[in-house]
Amino acid sequence: MGEAAGADGIRAYPTGGRSDRIHECLLRTTEELLREGGVPAATVDAIAARSGVSKATIYKHWPCRTALAANAFGRMMADALPLPDTGSASGDLTAQVRQVSAFYASPDGRVFAQLIAACVDDPSGAAYFREYFLADRRRAVAQLWQRAVNRGETRPGIDADTATDLLFGPLIFRLLTNHHPLTEDEADKLTKTTLPALLLAP
Structure with missing residues (x-):
């Protein structure tokens, strides 16, 4: 039902005054x-x-409930995680890892884990998860990384994608496996171990 999805798996939805309000x-x-x-x-x-x-109208805007949930959750996380601006790459990234760790430790972290599980067998929902959660989060961290690049604080040859995976990947793994606590102390251990490999010494 509705428009066919584009190459990224995201389908165009009805727009205009009333449709935008419904969305x-x-x-x-x-x-x-x-x-x-x-x-x-x-x-x-x-x-x-x-x-x-109506359910028919919902399906005109999203192909499945996982897609709608992923879209909504991406907004929730963006609102909960404003980008820090401490004046240094080390301060910004340490603060952001702390914020993300606390978010995953909250009830919202359970929703995030549920979405990951739901997307495993739902390709159309997974496309929305990548676009409205993963891509948005990666763009946000890329802004922090670009600040660091502009200030000459980063090691040569390291891009934002690599830095994002190294800093935030362990938090997702810990959330899903529950093998290590998502506390501020543990978040700081991750940044203290990882940042020297990403940033030049001050």
Whole structure:
């Protein structure tokens, strides 16, 4: 139903005054349900009942509930993780790793883990997860990294993607496996170990 997806797997949705208001209403409703009960609570039936928008209309905007949940969750995380500006790459990245670790340790982290699990067998939902969560987060960290590059603080040959994976990948692994706590002390251990490989000594 609706428009075919583009090469990135993201489908065009209806736009215009009323359609834009419906789109925003559905995202807000989904955010509420995710906060209340995680991905299992954010069913299309529940979203339709609470928003007053028909299921047929929901499917005109997103191909599946995982796609809608991923879109809504990306907004939730962006709002919860403003970019720090401490004046140094070490300070910025340390603060951001702490923020992300605390986010994953919160109930929102459980929703994130549920979304990852849901996307494993849902290619259309996974495309939205990559675009509205992963890509947005990587763009945000890339801004921090570019500040560091502009100030001459980074080691040559290291790009933002590599730095992002090294700093934040362990947090996701710890969230999914629960083999190590997501505390501020542990977050600081990660940055103290990783940053010397990424940044020049001050």
